[in-house]
Amino acid sequence: MSILVDEDTRVVVQGITGGEGKFHTEQMMEYGTNVVAGAVPGRGGQEVAGVPVYDTVSQAVREEDADASVIFVPPAFAADAIFESLDSELDLAVAITEGIPTQDMSKVHKRLSEVDTHLVGPNCPGLITPGEAKLGILPGNIFSSGNVGLVSRSGTLTYQVVDNLTNRGLGQSTAVGIGGDPIIGTSFVDALSLFEEDPATDAVVMCGEIGGEDEEQAARFIAENMDTPVAGFIAGRTAPPGKRMGHAGAIVSGSGTGTAESKIDALNDAGVPVGDTPEEVADTVEELL
């Protein structure tokens, strides 16, 4: 078992005719993901990587029974692509695109509250259920199948922590990169609640970073609602206030909120051990299992 994706997930790739879209469609299929269609306005009738392309997502849903989408659409058109996937009643939409205007995401966020689709991202590496399916750009070869769930705001940090886990035989149920933007679809709390309900997940790793208050909210959720043990890691302990550390969402505000310290304290208070290094996180997971 797993959360959000498995071998039966039927994927439509929005933006499949672009360079990134085509390359990663091939990579996803090589991994075993069931990519059934592409969707690009004006390109209906073509074929990419052996997959039929439709003009709209709803055509792909109608003709190929797609139930999830991966979005490789440039920032200026990405919010529209997300709206289209939400309107097509998919179970899951994964937005890889980096640099979507925040006000666009605010409107998407509002729409999400009215539909049943899970949105992962944007500005994320996607998600993977090892051995079954990956939706996004994660390097499949570092993951291994197992019972540790992982949720992270950062792509490359996800890879690092997974590497530490895999190297000592700790496989993953599903790993989800939720993205580093200020406004995202699936939050830590959303992912944690899915892991809590997943019988195949026996421990969860949560990788947070400076900026915002999502980790603090997650800590409250863990304390009140979770039986599955959680190990934490927070990036950005050395970040100075007021400077944006790469991610649009990774900034410690001048008034002191969003610091690594406040997040680590909140997690510790919720009974979540926070590792000083990725290697320590793997140690902790071993102890929790």
Added chain:
Amino acid sequence: MKLHEYQAKSVFADAGIPTPDSQLAESTDEVLSAAGSIGYPVAIKAQVQVGGRGKAGGIKLADDDEEAREAADAILGMDLKGYTVDRVLVEEAVDFTDELYVGVTMDRGEGKPVAMVSEKGGVDIESVAEEDPDAIAREHVDPAFGLQPYQARRAVYDAGIDREVASDVSSVLTTLFSLWDDRDASDTEINPLMVTSGGEVVAADAVMNIDEDALFRQPELAEMEEESYEDDLERKAGEYGFDYVRLSGNVGIIGNGAGLVMTTLDLVDYYGGEPANFLDVGGGAKAERIANALDMVFSDENVDSVVFNIFGGITRGDEVAKGINDALGQFEEIPKPVVVRLAGTNAEEGMEILNADLVQVEQTLEEAVQRAVENAQEGDA
């Protein structure tokens, strides 16, 4: 992207928000001539993008030519929190009875814009928000529908604004929200919004920050962009297009992906070193970009040691290795020891390509960071 005060004021004024008379000046002579045409008293305000200008001596009042000359001489050319002041705004000094605050920003936790009003303007609004949160009336706005007139009124009355000016303040807030919405702002703020002795409101300051990701559809604002950097290294990073933050230590750090680079910084600190910088080469970096990153870090004279931490997803290890070889191959002697750790996509190919005479290779993140910290300590000694 931050607009300067004078730019934000012109955007606000064009939208119908009352602002005092003002002129931009670059020399003491220009200040005197501007003050002459506006009429004393005037405020002379440094145009640099830092908060707390007043406390730092960047804003002065002048009642006559002599005071204006003194103020201009003091402010023009001064160093204000790392930025040199080369322009000032000369502005009609408003005779006021009250200082209010109005602002619009994105509440990221709610995923919605929030409009704010407070009677406690004229001071650091962030400390008001912390110490006396009830002094700021807030209205969350549905992004699909925008700020409704009743919401603007409710915020103004909840904030306890004087009835005489309530309608004017409400109208300013509505305009401020429209600007925020139409111009893809991340923040629009007026602090203080002054109530004059004549019972009018006027924007004595203006803050407008634009979402960089939306500049493609805000061409007029994009044209206003004036790059300002704290130092030459930040300027260079801007030219190369890197996410870069300069720090005070001596271990230079290059990596891919914000979370992983931050983690590398934290590990340097954890193992007893001090990070010199945050440098993210981003996704899919090719050889030239890697060489540029090394150039950046070598240009920082504080750096005694460098660590490269690449975990390839989109980024390919062989490309990274080529870039490192190219960049380091040009030196007769490598300026500072470089530790490299490559993992992920094409890492093995990269390891084979890497010229082991030029760099120290480590297998894990922890080992690489510890080695770089040791190198820095030797370099320091």
